[in-house]
Amino acid sequence: MNTQIRHIVQNMPKAELHIHIEGSLEPELIFALAQRNGVQLAYPSVEALRAAYAFKDLQSFLDIYYAGASVLLKEQDFYDMTAAYLARAKADHVRHAEIFFDPQTHTSRGVPMGDVINGIHRACADSDVSATLILCFLRHLSEDDALATLEAALPYRDKFIGVGLDSSEVGHPPEKFTRVFARARELGLHLVAHAGEEGPPAYIWSALDVLHVERIDHGVRCLEDAELTRRLAAEKMALTVCPLSNIKLRVFDDMGQHNLLSLLDAGIVVTINSDDPAYFGGYLNENYLATFDSLPLGLQHAHELAKNSFAASFLPAEQKQKFLDEVDAYFSAFDVV
Numbered sequence: 183m184n185t186q187i188r189h190i191v192q193n194m195p196k197a198e199l200h201i202h203i204e205g206s207l208e209p210e211l212i213f214a215l216a217q218r219n220g221v222q223l224a225y226p227s228v229e230a231l232r233a234a235y236a237f238k239d240l241q242s243f244l245d246i247y248y249a250g251a252s253v254l255l256k257e258q259d260f261y262d263m264t265a266a267y268l269a270r271a272k273a274d275h276v277r278h279a280e281i282f283f284d285p286q287t288h289t290s291r292g293v294p295m296g297d298v299i300n301g302i303h304r305a306c307a308d309s310d311v312s313a314t315l316i317l318c319f320l321r322h323l324s325e326d327d328a329l330a331t332l333e334a335a336l337p338y339r340d341k342f343i344g345v346g347l348d349s350s351e352v353g354h355p356p357e358k359f360t361r362v363f364a365r366a367r368e369l370g371l372h373l374v375a376h377a378g379e380e381g382p383p384a385y386i387w388s389a390l391d392v393l394h395v396e397r398i399d400h401g402v403r404c405l406e407d408a409e410l411t412r413r414l415a416a417e418k419m420a421l422t423v424c425p426l427s428n429i430k431l432r433v434f435d436d437m438g439q440h441n442l443l444s445l446l447d448a449g450i451v452v453t454i455n456s457d458d459p460a461y462f463g464g465y466l467n468e469n470y471l472a473t474f475d476s477l478p479l480g481l482q483h484a485h486e487l488a489k490n491s492f493a494a495s496f497l498p499a500e501q502k503q504k505f506l507d508e509v510d511a512y513f514s515a516f517d518v519v
């Protein structure tokens with residue numbers, strides 16, 4: 183990648199649509215919060231914890247992810263975690279973030295729902311990055327647990343814009359959550375779901391047809407199904423692709439094997455995101471740079487990806503257009519190569 187493209191990609195205005203806030207917890211902050219809250223960690227040092235980030239698949243990652251989240255006990259902890267992410271995002275020229283959070287990871291440990299949502303939301307309100315929240319259900323738990331979680335979050339309905347579905351995909355198809363997504367839809371919430379990361383294309387079909395999602399998180403396995411690929415393109419159904427996550431969790435062997443360019447060439451609205459940046463080796467710009475370093479992507483692709491990130495957001499139309507105009511103005515300064 184030439185230095186001009188590198189500079190353009192780093193500095194272009196962009197949105198992030200797939201970031202789990204608990205996945206932004208850096209080992210240093212985990213240790214600081216553990217000390218503040220008197221939590222005993224299973225790792226003796228920051229270095230030992232970082233060394234444990236050598237995952238072989240989604241499940242081995244999730245085991246460490248939940249251990250890290252165990253230090254989050256008070257509203258201020260959720261605030262500090264979110265503020266740290268937003269500062270990092272701002273440095274990557276993120277203008278808007280739609281942030282996932284997993285309340286069940288916390289309420290199951292006795293943390294009140296209000297402390298989780300208020301802490302994260304207050305940090306968003308204090309940031310000059312535009313940020314909204316999406317409440318995710320843990321798919322390895324039951325649908326009844328998800329329904330109870332949604333009801334418990336309703337007193338804070340004005341502080342989140344949608345619901346999603348994350349955690350262990352295989353064996354937990356979208357249709358397991360039909361009722362809770364129907365309920366969220368009735369409430370006027372936006373709907374997204376992880377599908378087609380480790381799970382098969384069939385999970386993408388059911389996320390669309392049974393859950394009625396408006397975006398697919400990951401979705402990279404759609405290319406195994408030509409009819410599905412055509413449908414995603416025709417319906418402009420955005421995929422929130424997370425390149426470094428896909429490599430770290432062995433969805434692809436290396437970045438040169440990643441299918442992001444094939445997805446773009448198939449006409450799909452692809453966005454680049456960081457997923458769990460503290461665990462997967464990079465925040466948003468590092469995901470862009472790793473992708474541009476390994477695949478034959480140029481200025482037009484950078485422009486398209488920046489536009490897609492805002493176009494696929496749940497921002498109100500006027501605000502969305504303002505950001506899209508900002509992207510076009512930014513790119514108008516460069517020669518098309």
Ligand SMILES: [Zn+2]
Nearest residue numbers: 202348376457
């Ligand atoms: Zn994710």
